Amino acid sequence: MEDIRFERHFRTPYSEGYYIMQGNSLQNSTRLGTIDIHFTTTAVHGTLILERELEEAELTKLIEQIDEDLVLSADMPRDDFLVSVYVGRDVGFYSDEYFAGESGRGADLSDEDEV
Template identity: 85%
Template sequence: MLEDIHFERHFRTPYSEGYYIMQGSNLQNNNRLGTVDIHFTTTAVHGTLILERDLEESELTKLIEQIDEDLVLSADMPRDDFLVSVYVGRDVGFYSDEYFAEENSDSAEFEDNDLG
C-alpha cells in the first residue's frame, strides 16, 4: 500500500528538520501522506509524525523504518534511540504573521466603517 513514498524537506535548522511525506511519482498521483519533524539531541532523535489518514500497524512501522533509513541515519548524527510520536489528523490551515496582520487590518476597517 505504501509505495512511491518520498520526502520533501520544508525546513532545516542545525538540530532539526521537517519534511512533507509524499506518495506518488507523477503530478496526478502526488498526494501528501503527512509530515514528520525530526529533532536531534545529544543522545536520541525525536520524531513527530502527523499522518493525514489512518495506516495499518504494519504500514506505520514500515514508514517509520523508511524515515529512519532515509532521513535520520543519513543525517550522520550519533544517536542511542529514535523516539517517534504518531498522530492522525487533517490540515485545517496555514497561519503566519501576515495572515494576522491582514485580519487585524480588516477588523480595523470594519470598526472604522461601523463608527461612521
C-alpha cells in the same frame, strides 16, 4: 512502504521537517503526512502527522523508512529514535501576513462603528 518520497520543508542546525508524499510521479502523488525531526545529544525525536490512518504494519515500515532515509543519513549520533504519531487533517496555513490582514480588517470595522 512503496512509492514514498520525502520533500524537505525546512532545516535548522538540529531539526528538519519533511512532507511525506506517496505516488509514482509528481503529477500522481498525494501528501500522506509530515514528519518533524529534532536531533538532541542522545536521541532523535520525531513527530509524525498522517493525513489518513495506516495499518500497523504500514506504519512501522514508514517509520523504518524515515529512520533509514532521513535520520541515519543525517550522520548524527543517537541512542534512540522516538516517534509520536498523530492522525489528522490540514485545516489551514497561517502566517504574520494573514494576521496583519485580519487586524487591518478589524480596524476598518471599528472605524465604521464609530461613524
